[in-house]
Amino acid sequence: MKANETKVEDFLSANKTQFVIPVYQRNYDWSTSQCKQLLDDILEVGTNKNMNAHFIGSIVYIHDDVYTAARIKELTVIDGQQRLTTLTLVYLVIYRLAKELNNEGLVAEISETYLINKFAPEEEKLKLRPTENNDKALKYLLRSDENEEFQDFSKLIDNFNYFKGRITEENYQFVLEGLSKLMFVEISLDREKDDPQRIFESLNSTGLDLSQADLIRNYILMGLNRTNQNKIYRNYWEIIERLAKDETSNVSRVSGFIRDYLTLENKKIPNKGKVYLEFKAKYPTTTIDELETNLAEIKTLVKYYNKLINPKKEIDKSIRLQLEYINRLEINVAFPFLMKVYDDYANSTIDKQTFIKVLDLIQSYTWRRFILGLPTNALNKIFMNLYDKVDTSNYLYSIQKSLLQRTGIQKFPKNAEVIDALKVKDVYNIKSKNRIYLLERLENFEHKELVAIEENPDITIEHTAVCRFIRDSSSSGQTSYADVGDSLNPSLF
Structure with a gap:
């Protein structure tokens, strides 16, 4: 594990690099209040000449020396995606504003430094590669087509619109100055030498707001290679997440479903705050075949759980x-x-x-x-x-x-x-x-x-x-x- 103090702009401007948000990460869900706090901090440090730096936490990623066909280096982000995604939105708003102001130099600088890998093929252009729906939203925002309406829901759209309403011709220079002073702790993990899951659990114990379902999803998927991650997520976990949801309130009930499943299996009711630990004890790290066998039974029962919490589905x-x-x-x-x-x-x-x-x-x-x-x-x-x-x-x-x-x-x-x-x-x-x-x-x-x-x-x-x-x-x-x-x-x- 390597840890360094790094400027945000230096991290995001790394050449031929893509920051990948893996499927096991929870969805991007920063609220307007969180966006407001970050932008307020950026403006404060940007307008205060006596402030040289402002720390915004850490970003943890796994560096497996994985490169795409176009030699783009992939960094798998396991902590910090909320901040990283939000900062990308801030740069994107400034990029769109620069286009409106016909500032071609700033347009090129923002786009080719912080948003895209200029010479990469289309599917690898974005420096930030979020999960599927957010990926569509980010590409939609980058296209800058006012006549096109985004059909799905994504917090990226909401938060982009918030920043768009606050970053103006009068203050965008202060925002850029503030961004140049942002610092974070960059933590690079090597899967062969470090234990990403253990480090992730440690981060969670110090205040990362994750549900029991988030921890279980990460536990299941984090140790797999990219191909198996996508396979298990698409064939099992994504289905579990979709079905274990109260459709009236649009609230996830995955943690509750897994708790009920473990109650049935273990004949013991897990504490609500220890469902992840019970799941981990029940299903220790295993082969991909054993994992599929275990998840197949869980996927079968979630179909009925879906109808129990959403009777209209029957x-x-x-x-x-x-x-x-x-x-x-x-x-x-x-x-x-x-x-x-x-x-x-x-x-x-x-x-x-x-x-x-x-x-x-x-x-x-x-x-x-x-x-x-x-x-x-x-x-x-x-x-x-x-x-x-x-x-x-x-x-x-x-x-x-x-x-x-x-x-x-x-x-x-x-x-x-x-x-x-x-x-x-x-x-x-x-x-x-x-x-x-x-x-x-x-x-x-x-x-x-x-x-x-x-x-x-x-x-x-x-x-x-x-x-x-x-x-x-x-x-x-x-x-x-x-x-x-x-x-x-x-x-x-």
């Missing part, structure tokens, strides 16, 4: 309804179990009706416990081991039996307990989605034409109807609830 209307109920009740603790049940349904180990009954059973169990106010922390261990109780020859019965045999804080509440609890439960002041769930299940019990209460603004709560349901059920001894004390066919209503 084509079957009846199954989708049950998934929506589970999603509304936030029965996330059951995901390790439900992923395997989903897999059994997909592989025809169980039929559709059995699958729906299992989904309904899980709702009944968790909802009844909620009405009684039983502790939710007991559910983690229950669902962690529940699939082990499945008898494929008598699938539903084996799950029912396992849940009904539980006692104490793990028990499956009986009808009488639930009805007594409902008499005093302040259901008007529980979470809105839980209240709607209760009323919707009551409204739709044994009805073929389902009513979506949440989607119908004309529906109001009729207090007397709910009270009458509870009163009549209690006094007459007849109820729509299945008698879970005497039957192995429990349902919610």
Whole structure:
């Protein structure tokens, strides 16, 4: 490992060099506030003649003596891509401004010094080579075609527009002066002599804001050569990242999915902050074939995780309804179990009706416990081991039996307990989605034409109807609830 203090402009102006952002790096995601802070620092040092230098952290890269066919040296950046990409955007804004001002000398200087390798073939021209979508965005910005609109989403576009609004004819000289004073610590790693993964972990422990999923992705891909990196990323990890995403909020759930997967595999629930360490212990560095075998199983289950967090992805209307109920009740603790049940349904180990009954059973169990106010922390261990109780020859019965045999804080509440609890439960002041769930299940019990209460603004709560349901059920001894004390066919209503 070699470490040196280096000027940013010297680093970026290196001849016939390309800074490659590998596929295992997280996406470029600097916010406007971070861009503002960097530009404020650049302007401050650029306007202050007494300041000779300003440090902006470190850039760590692997130098494997890899050269392209055109003899372009490739440096694989493993830390610092956010700053490196943002600085490239600043130079790009000045490049575009210089074109508007017809300053051909500055246009050529910025372009051929900091943005492109002038004599390289088209695919190797960019000095910074981001991941695929950002690469398209960078090339789009470099083309300077005002009539062309970028079709995809990239933070590069947003941040470029921010800098474009702040860097003007009046201050761009100060920006250039500030850029000339920026310094960072350049850390060069040799894969044969250094351990990039260990160094990366060390960087993370000192404040690099990475998720557990980021660390796992880097662990899987960093030790592979470029060809295998792309192969594993395209065939496995990219698919996992795409499917383990809450499509309503556009939030990645990869860390949560891997946590659920490890819970299923290890029969132990990892701490949220130690999912990476558990994954690393479960899958130590191995051959490419073993890696593909391990990732194949993970990729299979993520298809079902995708539908559990995005019920609308399920084509079957009846199954989708049950998934929506589970999603509304936030029965996330059951995901390790439900992923395997989903897999059994997909592989025809169980039929559709059995699958729906299992989904309904899980709702009944968790909802009844909620009405009684039983502790939710007991559910983690229950669902962690529940699939082990499945008898494929008598699938539903084996799950029912396992849940009904539980006692104490793990028990499956009986009808009488639930009805007594409902008499005093302040259901008007529980979470809105839980209240709607209760009323919707009551409204739709044994009805073929389902009513979506949440989607119908004309529906109001009729207090007397709910009270009458509870009163009549209690006094007459007849109820729509299945008698879970005497039957192995429990349902919610």
